Every structure is written in C-alpha cells, then in structure tokens.
Amino acid sequence: MNKVIAVSVLGVAAAAAADVAALSLGDAAPMATVKMKSVDGRELSIAEAAGAKGTLVMFSCNHCPYVKAWEDRIASLGNGAPAQGVGVIVINANDPEAYPDDDYAAMQKRAQEKGFKFPYVVDATSDVARAFGATRTPEVYLFDAAGKLVYKGAIDDNAQDAAKVQHRYLADALEAVSAGREVAVRETKAIGCSIKFRSAR
C-alpha cells in the first residue's frame, strides 16, 4: 500500500488511521461472520446481510452532524438497495461512553424516526470497524456480487445540501453493482466524525 509506505519512509509514527491497513479495492469484507445486534433485537453478520448482487456496509452513528446531514439520503439509499439486489448493513462502532447519543436505545429511536428498513447494528467491540480500517462516520463500503470491495468513501459530494449534490457516488455505485457493471468512481473522501473506538481489551 503506497500510503503506508510513504508514512514509514518519512519515519512517521502515524496515528490510529494508519495503524491498521485500510481495506483496499478488491478485498473481501473482514469479520463477515461476526454477529452484531440490530435495532430490532436480531443478531446478524455482514455475511447474513449480503445480497445477491452486492452488499452495502456503512459505518455510521447517531450523534455526528455529518451523519445527520446525510441521514435522509442514507435512509433512502439503504431502503432502496434491496430492490437492486444489494443487501445493507449499517454499523455503529462508536463507544457510547464517549457519545451517549450513540447507545443502543438511541439507535433504535433513530432507526424508527428515520424509517430505516435495513439492519442498524452495534459493533460492540469496535473490532469490525478496526478490521475495515474505518476511521469516520459516515463511511461507505460497497461489495459486488463476488464479495469484492468495489466502492469506498462518501455518499455523495455535498453533505450539507442535498440539492447541490453534483456526484451521487453511492447511488451510482449501487446502480453499477446492481447491473453487474464496473463502478466508475471507486474511491472518494469526505470529512466525517472520527469513530470513537472502544478501548482494545
């Protein structure tokens, strides 16, 4: 990985983000069989959430203003994905001790308010987020029918104003995966809230 090499060449003891190699395009979802508790009380894994055409894994939470700004779009894309053959799982890896708004009860409330029809689950150790190398919320990982990562990054290019979005990165990637096409823009970035990982045990 170029980025990691660049870091070590500079002799930099880089922070959390670079400690774990982030998932690369083409990789399979790590820790895909770990069961996580969803807002409806069910325990399910990424593998169980997978769809025939692909799987959308999103790291999210309740408290983050960037999540809130995108939340209606998260609900609409997430609710629409199964009709495209894409399974959805939205994962909250934040330590609720740091952000009480991110606890399970608040997740249930948010899912109901926003009409989430997809599982919104608790990464109770934050280890799934660590294994992905996820750093922030919201952060999207889309896998194709073969389980390979074909898109990672942002939902679109304007968190603040849905009306001013020019590039619907995730919507386009979902359409491509659903049609079995190559995803055109495969990696994007956006500012987000740092995931507050639970302390490693």
Place this chain on the structure above:
Amino acid sequence: MAALTTPAPEPSPGRRTTGPSAVVAIAAALAALVGACAKSPDAGVARPSGDDAAHAQLVPVTAAQVAEVVAAARGKVVLLNVWATWCNPCREEFPYLVRLHRELGGKGFELVLVSADFENQLPKVTEFLAAEGVDFRTYRKLGADSEFIDGLDPRWSGALPATFVYDRSGTLRDFWEGDLSYEGFLERLEPWLNDKAS
C-alpha cells in the same frame, strides 16, 4: 471551560494559568468594538461583540490557499489543525493548540487552524473561538471535501481532527488523525523545531 477542567501538566508553572484566556476574550471583545467602528461588518446579523472579532478573522480557504498560507510562513514550523465545533476530540485538544500558539508563537512557530464546520454553523465557530481566547487569524474550509482533503494530503481519510506539521522550508513532515495532549503535540513538533537546517 475546557482549559479549567482538563488537567495538563504545566512545564513552567505560574507562567500562565487560566486567567489570561479571559483577558484574551475581553481583548477580543474590545478589538471587535474597535473593528465595528472602523468598518461596517458584513450583513446585518446581530452577534455578540466577541464573535465579530473572530468572525472577521475567520478566512475561507481552499486547499491551494492553505498551501499559500503555509508557504508564507516559510522560516517557521507550521502546525495546521483541521477541526470542527461538533468534533469532541477537536474541542478537547483545542486548548492545547491555543497554548502552543501562546508559548511558541514568535519563536519560529505558527499555528494554522482551519474549521471544517458547515457554513450555517459559523456563529457557533466564532463563539467557540472567542471562548477559547483565539484572537488571531484562523481559517475555514471552502469548497468540496474531497478536493480539500486530497489537496492537503492524500493520506488523510477525512476524519477529524487532522493535524499536519510543516518544517521551516514548508515541507510536510508529519500528519496524524485524532487528538493529542499538549505534551503529545510538543513531542511531534520537537524534531522540526530543533531542526534549524530545513
């Protein structure tokens, strides 16, 4: 106020306690009054006077303009911190950043603060800056996230806070995501502060 509740070992005890930040806030408020007389502030949004000083000094910048700010500080070690009012770890480390500015400013060090808050949150930003005693020019992110992020450093994922250290020649030397203690910042800065050659 975070400066009061966050215990930070003080290398030079008595040199600076919590008092001065209040003094600075008052100074900022006074500066705002002076500024208000000197020139008419933008659109007639009523704000507390403390906000005006900070608002006037909250300069919108693209990544390219950040590079210009860093280049203009040639000869100094620059610590660039991207933060937001909604970002808790950013708020936690903020007093340490202001302290770096107070302790090292004028000694070959420059602090560049860039807020990534949404534009409709600017009153919150100026309020926070005033409360933290920031009486110097700071910046806010302008334009699309992805361009801004990759323009500063492709290693940056977009998570906040993000901190970048440039040596005296303006070369990016260090980068990290996540917050640090005051001592943590000093540790990361020391090699470049001590490096007179670059």
